[in-house]
Amino acid sequence: MDKELAKYIIKYYGGLLNDYERKAYQHILSMSKLGWRRKNKKLLKAYESKGWISTDPKVLELIKNGTEEFFRITAQRILNDHNEQIFINNCSKCKKLTRTPEARQCRHCGNKWFDESKPE
Known part of the structure; x- marks a missing residue:
């Protein structure tokens, strides 16, 4: 699956993410938003307390190989499990x-x- 299709599926069919995938996606978005401010421990703690970034090993396992790999694997799972609900x-x-x-x-x-x- 190409990167464009994977992002399309996750963006428009995000309601089909499971709990861990949803947390991993939120983590990715939040870390991206933090950008260069990731070194600010106070800000990281605030994001963590809001649930925007995760320390859950199961969530971090999903994103250990990078964002693109997470998107590809997750989009493929959504497509396999919910093919009838996806309109490409x-x-x-x-x-x-x-x-x-x-x-x-x-x-x-x-x-x-x-x-x-x-x-x-």
Whole structure:
């Protein structure tokens, strides 16, 4: 699975994450937001107390090989377990992934399909 599709699945179908995956995703987002301020122990403690970053070994295990690997494995699990709930919106002309599941115009080739209904 490519990086773009993995991020699409997690972003738009995040409700299908299990508890540990949800915590790992929040951890990734929070650590990214902290950026260079990660060395600030007071700020890290505040994020930890809010549950935005995790020290849970099961959560950290999910992200031990990096963000991209977490996205790839988690998106594949969601796709395997909930295939019938996932709508991968590819352009009918160029076959590339659209920006969102509801998109009706391709960001890659400009193809438009506003008058067509979304498959159920």
